[in-house]
Amino acid sequence: MEESLLRRPFSVYKADGEVLQILYKGVGKGTRTMTYLRPGDQLSLIGPLGRGFPALSEGRYPILVAGGYGMAALYLLARSMTSPGIAFFGGQSAPDILCVDEFEALGWEVRITTEDGSSGEKGIVTDSIDAWWSARSSGGPPVEAYACGPNAMLKAVARRAVEHDWRAWVSVDRNMGCGVGACLTCVLKVRDGGDGWQWKRSCTEGPVFECREICWDLEP
Amino acid sequence: MPDLSVHIGRLKMKTPVMVASGTFGYGPEYADLVDLNKLGAIVVKGIARHPTRGNETPRTVEVASGLINAIGLPNPGFDGFVEQYMPFLRQYDVPVIVNIWGKTIEEYAEVARRFDEVDGVHALEINVSCPNIKEGSGLFGTDLDMFRRVVEAVRKVTDLTLIPKLAPNVSDIRAYARAAEESGADAISLINSVPAMAVDVETRKPKLANVTGGLTGPGIHSLAVKLVWEAAGAVRIPVIGIGGIVTAEDALEFLIVGASAVAVGTASFTQPTTALDVTDGIAAYLERHGYGAVHELVGTMSSE
Numbered sequence: 001m002e003e004s005l006l007r008r009p010f011s012v013y014k015a016d017g018e019v020l021q022i023l024y025k026g027v028g029k030g031t032r033t034m035t036y037l038r039p040g041d042q043l044s045l046i047g048p049l050g051r052g053f054p055a056l057s058e059g060r061y062p063i064l065v066a067g068g069y070g071m072a073a074l075y076l077l078a079r080s081m082t083s084p085g086i087a088f089f090g091g092q093s094a095p096d097i098l099c100v101d102e103f104e105a106l107g108w109e110v111r112i113t114t115e116d117g118s119s120g121e122k123g124i125v126t127d128s129i130d131a132w133w134s135a136r137s138s139g140g141p142p143v144e145a146y147a148c149g150p151n152a153m154l155k156a157v158a159r160r161a162v163e164h165d166w167r168a169w170v171s172v173d174r175n176m177g178c179g180v181g182a183c184l185t186c187v188l189k190v191r192d193g194g195d196g197w198q199w200k201r202s203c204t205e206g207p208v209f210e211c212r213e214i215c216w217d218l219e220p
Numbered sequence: 221m222p223d224l225s226v227h228i229g230r231l232k233m234k235t236p237v238m239v240a241s242g243t244f245g246y247g248p249e250y251a252d253l254v255d256l257n258k259l260g261a262i263v264v265k266g267i268a269r270h271p272t273r274g275n276e277t278p279r280t281v282e283v284a285s286g287l288i289n290a291i292g293l294p295n296p297g298f299d300g301f302v303e304q305y306m307p308f309l310r311q312y313d314v315p316v317i318v319n320i321w322g323k324t325i326e327e328y329a330e331v332a333r334r335f336d337e338v339d340g341v342h343a344l345e346i347n348v349s350c351p352n353i354k355e356g357s358g359l360f361g362t363d364l365d366m367f368r369r370v371v372e373a374v375r376k377v378t379d380l381t382l383i384p385k386l387a388p389n390v391s392d393i394r395a396y397a398r399a400a401e402e403s404g405a406d407a408i409s410l411i412n413s414v415p416a417m418a419v420d421v422e423t424r425k426p427k428l429a430n431v432t433g434g435l436t437g438p439g440i441h442s443l444a445v446k447l448v449w450e451a452a453g454a455v456r457i458p459v460i461g462i463g464g465i466v467t468a469e470d471a472l473e474f475l476i477v478g479a480s481a482v483a484v485g486t487a488s489f490t491q492p493t494t495a496l497d498v499t500d501g502i503a504a505y506l507e508r509h510g511y512g513a514v515h516e517l518v519g520t521m522s523s524e
Contacts, residue, residue: 005287
């Protein structure tokens with residue numbers, strides 16, 4: 001096992017009664033070490049932290065966009081909505097596409113894209129969004145999008161949100177140190193109200209931002 | 221219950237365990253998770269005369285037994301800090317130590333002079349050794365003459381308890397400890413982070429936007445103990461031991477080699493209550509070993 005120093009940030013996948021679920025993939029030494037955990041092992045958790053997705057605005061049509069394991073962060077949001085919309089899930093290949101049954105059970109239509117075509121349509125998630133948008137009849141309710149996934153995907157969603165006049169909330173994924181706003185590791189550049197930018201901490205002031213707040217052209 | 225109180229200059233602390241600059245924000249960040257009144261002192265993140273934004277990201281990287289950071293001292297400036305954070309900090313019964321920095325000696329003196337008049341500030345820690353500022357601060361910590369001049373300049377403009385924070389990357393830490401004492405410092409704190417870097421071998425790019433940074437965390441603890449031992453042996457002013465404290469045992473090592481107090485740093489990120497847990501552990505140790513007060517333990521390393 002590899003030794004880790006810091007805590008790791010996760011979104012809550014499900015929370016029911018005494019049980020809290022997270023969905024993670026072993027990508028670094030922290031998450032790889034977690035795969036060695038056995039039932040009965042004890043963990044320490046601080047949470048919930050930060051600012052999550054806001055509720056759907058009155059009269060808007062919800063779409064969810066998930067890349068990587070982003071669907072995990074969107075499940076409780078999906079469950080909270082009384083009239084489901086469409087969920088777009090994208091990944092490299094079939095094993096990356098998770099939780100489809102769970103979202104469908106809530107009444108969501110799930111559209112899948114994989115880069116190798118092993119599940120759903122071949123392509124990237126925004127291809128599927130674009131196809132849906134161009135096939136959609138005009139005059140429907142305004143769209144409110146919720147996205148969680150890699151930065152390039154969030155940026156692509158933000159571009160469409162501006163083009164099509166959607167409201168769009170994105171959950172950014174930054175390395176974090178403390179999770180409470182002290183270490184200033186997880187900062188990103190957001191508009192400062194004028195022409196400039198200011199740092200905001202994704203742990204406390206995010207990780208969810210309205211996509212127009214973020215200075216996408218200044219992202220590393 | 222043994223007496224845990226510590227006096228450093230005119231600073232009176234209820235316990236010998238403070239939280240180190242840069243690892244505890246300005247206080248509010250941890251107020252929901254930690255009873256701030258139980259801390260020995262809060263050393264706030266570095267403040268300069270004017271606001272600065274700090275470095276680009278990535279700013280930190282976790283490595284074996286530590287964390288390398290190159291945050292670059294983003295700060296709200298003197299006015300911003302006093303306005304945004306002092307009203308909050310004044311509500312608590314915990315000494316506030318402000319870590320100050322500047323790019324010139326004049327800037328150090330200017331910010332110190334202003335803090336001298338701020339109600340609720342109990343001491344100044346002089347940051348002469350942040351490794352992540354391109355000009356100024358780094359050099360003040362590793363050039364003995366520059367170091368002396370900064371401490372003297374700040375001493376002239378404030379009656380606050382003055383604590384220069386020493387850099388570990390010098391050839392003889394005792395010379396810096398003595399220079400601080402001779403220049404009118406009330407205490408010294410050490411160590412600051414250790415210059416370090418990490419590279420992503422797949423991309424062959426540095427893991428920090430600033431390329432280099434400062435290593436903190438458990439990996440620097442033993443190095444810090446040795447330097448605190450040397451520094452404490454060289455001066456009569458109190459020494460504050462900092463570096464990789466995770467457990468009470470780590471803090472006790474500092475006290476035994478001559479530190480009068482300690483500060484918990486990076487461990488607060490992992491376990492916010494570390495400083496309080498360490499305090500409890502020190503109290504239990506003192507009781508177990510029959511000490512009536514923590515100061516009785518300071519500098520008692522046995523050479524037999």
